[in-house]
Amino acid sequence: MPDLLVKLYDLPELAPLQMKLEAAGIKLCHPLVFDKRTVVEWVEKEFEREWACECEAAFAKQPITCLIAVQNGALIGFACYDVTCKGFFGPTGVSESARGQGVGKALLLAALHGLAEAGYAYGIIGGAGPVEFYQKAVGAIVIEDSSPGIYRDRLPSRE
Ligand SMILES: CC(C)(COP(=O)(O)OP(=O)(O)OC[C@H]1O[C@@H](n2cnc3c(N)ncnc32)[C@H](O)[C@@H]1OP(=O)(O)O)[C@@H](O)C(=O)NCCC(=O)NCCS
Known part of the structure; x- marks a missing residue:
């Protein structure tokens, strides 16, 4: 799973997709x-324990670098940024039953705009799973020889 590079100065707008989702009753926001x-x-329940740890770290920041x-009234997706490493996007996930409506892309765009606003010129998708999703959504570029990257010294999971 390689890391990917994204030009934050050339991001698609979030507003059109956000309006489409709002019409379907789906709202994006920073949790409090x-x-x-x-x-x-x-x-942790929908995805994995390690992602829950990263999400918890996002809540330690001000403003909170997590989007839901x-x-x-029910959670259907989340994305974190500037958590695992400075300028990194992830982890992210959408409930299986809510996929395919643009929620994953909207969370990605909102988080990347957040990184741009924080002053970064480039964002990094850390350990990207579905590379094509990121290539298609934001023109992400694979960083050569970046796997396992920062994840190389990861401790074995207890589960
Ligand atoms: C990856 C994930 C977040 C995508 O969420 P989603 O809400 O289904 O994605 P969207 O509906 O916003 O898709 C946006 C576009 O990407 C495409 N896409 C979605 N998932 C894709 C995938 N796995 N591979 C390639 N393209 C994908 C869609 O077809 C859509 O294309 P379109 O704009 O032409 O319609 C979701 O599948 C997920 O939670 N997966 C499990 C967790 C995971 O892998 N997280 C990422 C770790 S790096």
């Missing part, structure tokens, strides 16, 4: 700190 346990526990997607 009192939602921390709800969000972190949801990430909510439909009918």
Whole structure:
């Protein structure tokens, strides 16, 4: 799983996709700190423990560098940025039942715009799973010889 590079000065606009999602009752927002346990526990249940750890770290920042997607009061997606390393995007995930509507792309765009606003010129997708998703959504470029990258000395998971 390589890292990918994204030009933050050349990002697609978020607004058209956000309006489409809002028409379908899907809202993106930064969670507030009192939602921390709800969000972190949801990430662990839907995805993995390591992602929940990274999500928890996003809540330690001000402003919180996590975004969530909510439909009918329920969490359906999340994305973190500037957490695993400075300028990194991820982890991210959308509930299986909510995929294919543009939620993943909207969370990605919102987070990358957040990195741009924080002053970065380039963003890095750390250990990208679905490379084509990132290439298609934001023209991400594979960084050669970047796998396993920073994940090389990762401790074995307890589970
Ligand atoms: C990857 C993920 C976040 C995508 O979320 P999603 O809400 O289904 O994606 P979207 O609906 O926004 O898709 C946007 C576009 O990317 C495409 N796309 C989505 N998933 C893709 C994939 N795995 N591979 C290639 N293209 C993909 C869609 O077809 C869509 O194309 P379009 O703009 O032409 O319609 C979601 O599948 C997921 O949570 N996967 C499991 C966790 C994961 O892999 N996270 C990333 C770790 S780096």
